[in-house]
Amino acid sequence: MxxxxxxxxxxxxxxxxxxxxxxxxxxxxxxxxxxxxxxxxxxxxxxxxxxxxxxxxxxxxxxxxxxxESAGEIEAEAESAESTESDEAGIPQDDVELVVQRTGATEADARAALEATDGDLAAAISRLE
Incomplete structure (x- = not known):
């Protein structure tokens, strides 16, 4: 000084x-x-x-x-990550992959089945089997 x-x-x-x-x-x-x-x-x-x-x-x-980082930024990052994992209908990518794995269907067919059953995993799998 x-x-x-x-x-x-x-x-x-x-x-x-x-x-x-x-x-x-x-x-x-x-x-x-x-x-x-x-x-x-x-x-x-x-x-x-x-x-x-x-x-x-x-x-x-x-x-x-x-x-x-502020809590708001952390929440925004989490929401951003969730939105990339789900499509517009709100079907999580993990659910699509699980249906594909269980049924051998394509991702598009698995997603369509999940959308048709409002995201119900069991109903989508049974629909494709």
Missing amino acids: FGGGGMNPQKMQQMMKQMGIDVDEIDATEVVIKQADGDQLVFDDPDVTKMDARGQETYQIIGEPETV
């Missing part, structure tokens, strides 16, 4: 005190910064320093953050 590269730390503290700047170490175990996009930066076991310069508090965090 002051460019006191080789200055005695006690001398530095004395100068800061004369200027009305108090510096305190904070014993923090975790610091979380919530970003505007909903993501969070999580600092585990950081070094935190609070500097009070004539009523203006400044915090310094030293540590390696981990980025945590």
